[in-house]
Amino acid sequence: MLAEQAAAAIAERTGVPHHRIAVVLGSGWQDAAAEIGAPTASVPMTELPGFDAPTAQGHQGTVHSVTVNDSPVLLMMGRQHLYEGHEPAQVVHGVRTAVAAGADTILLTNAAGGIRPGLRVGEPVLISDHLNLTGRTPLTGATFVDLVDAWDPGLRALAREVDPDLTEGVYAGLTGPQYETPAEIRMFGALGADLVGMSTVLEAIACRALGARVLGISLVTNLAAGVTGQHLSHAEVLAEGRAAAPRLGKLLRGVLER
Numbered sequence: 001m002l003a004e005q006a007a008a009a010i011a012e013r014t015g016v017p018h019h020r021i022a023v024v025l026g027s028g029w030q031d032a033a034a035e036i037g038a039p040t041a042s043v044p045m046t047e048l049p050g051f052d053a054p055t056a057q058g059h060q061g062t063v064h065s066v067t068v069n070d071s072p073v074l075l076m077m078g079r080q081h082l083y084e085g086h087e088p089a090q091v092v093h094g095v096r097t098a099v100a101a102g103a104d105t106i107l108l109t110n111a112a113g114g115i116r117p118g119l120r121v122g123e124p125v126l127i128s129d130h131l132n133l134t135g136r137t138p139l140t141g142a143t144f145v146d147l148v149d150a151w152d153p154g155l156r157a158l159a160r161e162v163d164p165d166l167t168e169g170v171y172a173g174l175t176g177p178q179y180e181t182p183a184e185i186r187m188f189g190a191l192g193a194d195l196v197g198m199s200t201v202l203e204a205i206a207c208r209a210l211g212a213r214v215l216g217i218s219l220v221t222n223l224a225a226g227v228t229g230q231h232l233s234h235a236e237v238l239a240e241g242r243a244a245a246p247r248l249g250k251l252l253r254g255v256l257e258r
């Protein structure tokens with residue numbers, strides 16, 4: 001209901017009745033968004049029903065409409081996180097709004113810690129599958145959603161055409177806000193996680209429940225705790241994102257153009 005209201009507000013404020021594709025820009029991906037193209041319209045999230053201003057990464061949450069190859073794309077700059085005290089329904093409001101606005105394909109980007117040996121800081125990694133370690137779900141009732149191929153194989157193949165050097169990985173989603181202990185990272189590695197983060201998994205579940213195709217890309221902004229023995233700093237995370245922006249922008253634009 002709230003998503004419908006927010007979608008109607010987006011249509012009204014942007015003058016674009018439907019957006020077939022939406023992109024959620026996570027930490028470190030904001031600069032890359034500029035490479036996609038200049039927005040034809042922008043709306044602060046606080047002016048849309050059901051959105052709070054995201055507190056993470058200190059940027060104002062904004063929704064942009066941008067045209068790529070003559071079709072409108074919805075860019076959602078910023079997202080809500082469980083660690084901000086939001087309930088799952090609030091965390092997935094952005095993607096539910098995007099689907100209500102007409103999106104049948106959602107591109108979820110995030111910043112993540114790298115667990116798998118060989119992953120490098122500043123490297124984008126396609127999400128091949130996820131581990132929902134939040135203990136939460138945005139779904140209620142008997143909505144038994146199939147999550148096989150939740151991370152769309154066709155979209156992943158398309159992304160690899162754009163950037164053949166892309167590797168894939170399993171993303172473990174946690175609540176945070178603390179980073180993991182080295183022992184926890186060893187555990188998640190043993191469970192098959194290649195990446196670890198504090199977003200994305202609930203959004204992916206909500207998208208699949210609505211029948212939208214999902215492509216996920218993580219930017220490795222730090223090697224997870226214990227992988228290098230170094231300490232983790234959030235400032236580093238943001239700096240790495242900025243440095244990777246040109247490659248990420250090229251990747252996003254290439255995927256959106258196909």
Ligand SMILES: Nc1nc2[nH]c(I)nc2c(=O)[nH]1
Nearest residue numbers: 111112113196197198221224
């Ligand atoms: N849980 C978790 N989330 C993260 N987000 C980023 I950027 N790096 C990390 C990390 O190392 N662990």
